[in-house]
Amino acid sequence: MEGMSPCPELLTMPPFLQRLWSHVRTVVAPVPDISAELWLQTLARYPFLAALPLAQQAKLRALAAQFLDGKEFHGAHGLVVTDAMAIDIAAQACLPLLHWGDPQEALACYDDFVTIVVHPGEAVARRESTDAAGVVHQYTEVLAGEAMERGPVMLSWRHVAEGGLSADHGSNVVVHEFVHKIDMQNGHANGCPPLPHGLLATRGPRAALAAWQAAWKPAYADFREAVAKAERFGAERPWLDAYGATAPAEFFAVACEAYFVNRERFALEFPSLMPALDGFFKRPV
Secondary structure, eight states, X not given: OOOOOSSOOGGGSOHHHHHHHHHHHHHHOSOOOOOHHHHHHHHHHOHHHHTSOHHHHHHHHHHHHHHHHTOEEEESTTOOOOHHHHHHHHHHHHGGGTTSSSHHHHXXXXXXXXXXXXXXXXXXXXXXXXXXXXOEEEEEEEESEEEOTTSOEEEXXXXXXXXXXXXXXXXXXXXXXXXXXXXXXXXXXXXXXXXXXXXXXXXXXXXXXXXXXHHHHHHHHHHXXXXXXXXXXXXXXXXXXXXXXXXXXXXXXXXXXXXXXXXXXXXXXXXXXXXXXXXXXXXXX
16 A cells, blocks of 8 residues: 555645544654545445544544554455555444544554455455364355454455445444454454443442443344344344344454445444443544
């Protein structure tokens, strides 16, 4: 990926946003800026980013610039990752961190890797598993993305590029994989990432964990039941991606996708999860 332009084209931005952007840049770090032209193109491709208030757009732009300064992009199968593609990915990867305060501290949850591998489309991964009898089974799995524990992130560019449209049904591969990275901060992804102090007005880590589980366990059980009824008996399919029914970690990632890209619909489908997610991602009241 070519380097980011050090001189943002601010002339097309309102004076207020220019001042805000300059302030945010001085607070964050002296890293290369994302040009206004490329940033505005990213906002145009992803309406859920363009819908953010201007102050949050400016902060996200600063976060994305700092993210890009510490990551390397590699295209697979001859794909050339352009600056515009990298910015699209960075903006969506940083969306969950938007309200986490100090940018360097927020981005620390992505410090366990440097490389982002971008495939033109879905990738085929070879897997193997051992059953209860000790027999090893080999199989392949088609992936739109993958976050490896203490390793790189893989993304399908086709799915990334479709993110503006797929938001209608709450889907976003970038948010999904980077939420897995957040979930992995305390070990293997399990749907229960490190919880902030005072989550849901609790006192102490045990109370926070209990409150988190009280929200997520019944929601996951209900979702699995709804998916099973749809697949086995032809009931109406849930709005949320059925892949979320495969494991608590996947339910957490799939729920976060929808929470960030289609908040209104997600709130209608999963009202019981909104306080937990608002508290975890520190969304302003």
